[in-house]
Amino acid sequence: MRNTPDVIVVGAGAAGASVAYELIKRGVSVTMIERDSVASHASGFAYGGLFPTMGAGIPGPALQHAKRGISLHKRLAPELEDHTGIDIELRAVRSIDLAVDEVGYKKLQESLAWQAEEDLEADLLDIEGVRSEEPSLTGDLTGGLVQRSHFEVDSYKYTLALVTAFERAGGAHVPGNVVGLLRDGERVTGVRLGNGSEIPGGSVVLATGPWSGDGSEGLPHFPVKPRKGEILRLRFPGRDFVHRVSLGGHYIARKSDGLVWGGSTEEDAGFDDRPTSAARDSIMAGILALAPSLESAEIVQHTACLRPVSSDGMPILGALPGYDGLFAANGAGKKGILLSPVMGRMVAGAITGQVGRDAIPVEFAASRFSYV
Ligand SMILES: Cc1cc2nc3c(=O)[nH]c(=O)nc-3n(C[C@H](O)[C@H](O)[C@H](O)COP(=O)(O)OP(=O)(O)OC[C@H]3O[C@@H](n4cnc5c(N)ncnc54)[C@H](O)[C@@H]3O)c2cc1C
Incomplete structure (x- = not known):
């Protein structure tokens, strides 16, 4: 690793991992900084659905990007397996x-x-x-x-595969809690960590999920809020639910791990990401109304995590106005796994100038908001 990376990427969720991987493929020297561990938040516990038919901006401006997300995932799955040996379990559903x-x-x-x-x-x-x-x-x-x-992946394996491929290509991944930016006037020249150390860099990408809106001093405040979602993983032997069935906010699906996943909830609970008995009861009530036989299922895992939802529901990508050299990869809400390959290419293109067909569209551009 060079002492001063060309780019620092903060956050090792799907958004940051995808940007880092796309940058290193373009020959950029990158250091990724994560304060917990890879995919330890929403990116590791999402359902992993690649659904172009629903969600913010669909039908509408997000649709073409959702379709492109699926074609990029199809390309990435074998590429990542080649580089890392990790099967991200992409499959049609x-x-x-x-x-x-x-x-x-x-x-x-x-x-x-x-x-x-x-x-x-x-x-x-x-x-x-x-x-x-x-x-x-x-x-x-x-x-x-x-x-x-519709398609799906294992979101944890997908994010882990991106970071592993990034590291194998020479990327550096260091632990650290970024608490501030180094600046020379408007120019951002690196980041400051909670332990007082400083990491200089040519550009900085904030892929910090819902915490980008937590009001931390020292980092710009994004118009992003956490929306909590919980999922139950059930042991229920048999062949039922090979289709993902859904009604309103509830769904039942047998994932590639053989477990039947039941979801989900949407709650504004601040940054509290602990599973609750109220969410468990509400999911069970919703899925039992559809399939009473699940009464005999055993709950083997109950997860909760926070979706990063922007104030207009669309991702927030690219250069931040008022900061030279500072970029965002954020705000994908309920579609961050699907859209992450698109986000990675768009942000990497904005940083390197190699945009190709991945120019950031106005509806995703970070410049539609102001930041303090
Ligand atoms: C229940 C549920 C189901 C979902 N299902 C789907 C689905 O089916 N399909 C889909 O496409 N999407 C789905 N999503 C949404 C998807 O999970 C998110 O959009 C996506 O994971 C967000 O990725 P991210 O990298 O932006 O954020 P995160 O995964 O939250 O990653 C951000 C990372 O930044 C780190 N970080 C934050 N601040 C700092 C700091 N100051 N210094 C260092 N590190 C920092 C955090 O520790 C974290 O690891 C679901 C979400 C939930 C909650």
């Missing part, structure tokens, strides 16, 4: 969005219509069709929409 009344069924029809225009494969099922796909489902269903454009 068939999701069924369920409806329990006519209003819900009409929404599925509307969703089918716009997805067809976007070449996203989907089919409507009536109630018999849904039950023949997933016999364990009960309740007063009126139908379902099978989505064939």
Whole structure:
């Protein structure tokens, strides 16, 4: 490692790992700084869905980036396995969005219509069709929409593979809590750590997730808030739930680890990321209403973590106004695993000037906000 890296990336979640990996591939010297461990927050405990059909800005400006996210994940999976031996478990998943009344069924029809225009494969099922796909489902269903454009990964293995590939390519990963910026006027010249040490760098990328909005002195305050989400992992032997079924905020899916995952919650709880019994009960109530047979399932893991949600729901990428040499990779909310390869390329391109087709679109540009 050179003494002064060209770029310092703060945060080893999916966003920071992707930026660091894309930079090192472009021949840039990078030091990544993380205060906990790789993927120890949302990036390690997300569901890992690559779903281009839902979420902030979909249908809308985020859709084309979500589609590109999937094609980049397809390219990355073998590339990362080659470099690291880590299988990120990318696989196609068939999701069924369920409806329990006519209003819900009409929404599925509307969703089918716009997805067809976007070449996203989907089919409507009536109630018999849904039950023949997933016999364990009960309740007063009126139908379902099978989505064939969905994929998923193991988000922990994905983030770990990015950091491992980054390190094998010569990137440095050091522990540290960044508490301030080194500056020469408007120019950012490095970071200051909580232990008082300083790391100089040509540019700095803040990929610090929801903590970018925690008001820490010494770092710019992003318009990002934590939105807590909890997931249960259940042991439930059998072949049910090979489709990911969802209704409202609840879903049931058998992941590649063989466990049935039940999710999830959305809560504004500040920076408290401890699992709660209230969230566990609410998830269980939601999934049991769909599939009472899960009553006999054993809860083997209960996770909670914080999504970084920006004030307009879109990622915050690229140069920060008012700071020369300071960049953001943040704010992807519920889509940070899907969008991270796009974010990595866009931010790496903004730093190196090698933009190609990955220019940061106005709706993602950090320059749409001001920072203090
Ligand atoms: C329940 C749940 C389910 C989800 N499911 C999906 C899904 O299916 N698909 C999808 O695409 N997305 C999903 N997401 C969203 C996704 O997990 C996030 O968008 C993504 O992980 C955010 O990545 P990040 O790198 O921005 O943040 P993080 O993963 O939070 O990483 C930020 C890192 O920065 C470090 N850090 C912060 N401040 C400092 C500092 N000052 N100094 C040093 N290090 C610092 C932190 O320790 C942390 O490791 C889900 C999220 C949740 C909560």
